Amino acid sequence: MEKLLIFNQKGGVGKSTSVVNIAGCLSQKKKKVLVIDIDAQCTATSYLRTIEGDCENTLFDYIIEEAAKEDVIYNISFKKWSHRAHGYIPQETNISLVPSDKRFNAEVFRKEWNDYDFFKRFFTPDLEEQFDYCIFDCPGYISSLTESALRVCDYIIVPAFADMDSLVGYSDLIDTKNRIRTETDNTGLELLGVVFTSVQGSVNRQIIAYCKDQMGVETIFKSTIRRKTIALDARIVGKPISYYKPKDTLSLDYIDLTNEFLDKIKAAKKGKK
Template identity: 30%
Template sequence: MGKILAITNQKGGVGKTTSCVNLAASLAATRRKVLLIDLDPQGNATMGCGVDKHDLELSVYDVLVHRTPAQDVIVAAEEAGIAVLPSNGDLTAAEVELLEQVDSESSLRQALASIRDEYDFILVDCPPSLNMLTVNALVAADGVIIPMQCEYYALEGLAALMETVSGIAATKNPGLQIEGLLRTMYDPRNSLTVEVSRQLIGHFGNKVYRTVIPRNVRLAEAPSHGLPVMKYDKHSRGAVAYLALAGELIRRQEAGKVRKTPEPETAMR
């Protein structure tokens, strides 16, 4: 059964979509079958995979609101080596229309029930707000990956997100858990970055991924070419970092299968 991971942070500009696209492509490079679901009306993850959001006949909006089967909407992002459930501006109307449906929080979970066995990983790129679309992702997910910059305001936003995850776990999705915290745009020369990183590790321990994503020009350039960074410049520091993250994610999953109570990892400072 495919593992569903929601990649979310209510704060924008933290590398959420960049992480979703590049982690998906990196997992695919390890011969895993990956589906990326774009739940952001901006459609940036869709475009970042090389799929033109302006040329879609159907989108994730149709899956959520009109109950169109997901397999009829999924498209291949051949350069990235993944499948994509794409998004465009139509999704903006979904939040209001979902409120009129019964059990609206579970629309995505129901849509994925028939296809999740076809994939090893399903990554969901959430909008940068705690709205009905994000709630749908959290209700459908097995785990949550939180990309965040190591800065003061990021810690404030993290507390609100943790409350939301706890609330969803308590009421709608008992199996939901924090999969990991990913430090993005990391600059070890910045003393605040190092201090916030230390606080994260002190509080969350092995939930903080050892892999850090550096500030990297090639990583920033890749989306404008409709490519994940490993296809744009596989030797760049950004590409190497996301491949390392994919490896870490896979190792954690395999370790979880062979032991019921995972032993703490030694977190890298």
């Protein structure tokens, strides 16, 4: 299993949207994906709500209430219109979700919970076997859970808007990655690069060119995600864009991004050999 953290120490830059849409692309490629939502806002959780509605158990129940691990992992399926059945039928996916919980917002949890080895214990060999990829949806700051996830993750992908703040956010992340590599036993943590989300217009494109110039082309994904209202429609419907409108250009953007980071992972693994 490869573990990806979709992270930027900045809010509202398309992290959760990218998590769900990348999970959708990997699922369409028949890869088993575990999405773990560690943000108390529960965006990925409410996006990928189960067909029955709310998830009964969450990551919080596993950590605090001692729920069984298998009881906090939900298979995700969607409703699909069938002309033959003349009604909605379930559409199975290869996505599973560990839901987040608003209770992670509690002050005590944010400040005093410092079990940074939590995810090390969570990823037992049988869980690693069960899935090809795990994708974490994080808040826009380093919480205890983010810190715990950083210690087990292999790769970080950084969604950013094409504005001048992205340069600032990225240098914070380089510091975080270096700290994890030197202060913990996760010495192989890699930053795969910045992906610009919500790209529209020539000013955005100029900023991307400027960032490539300042940060190096290898730091920025060639694939960009365009700004489209269909991103919001897909969220309302509760499906990744590759399930909602597979032929839409936004879906193609996420497919390109997924192929590009899979190639980067392949290259990174070759380099380590």
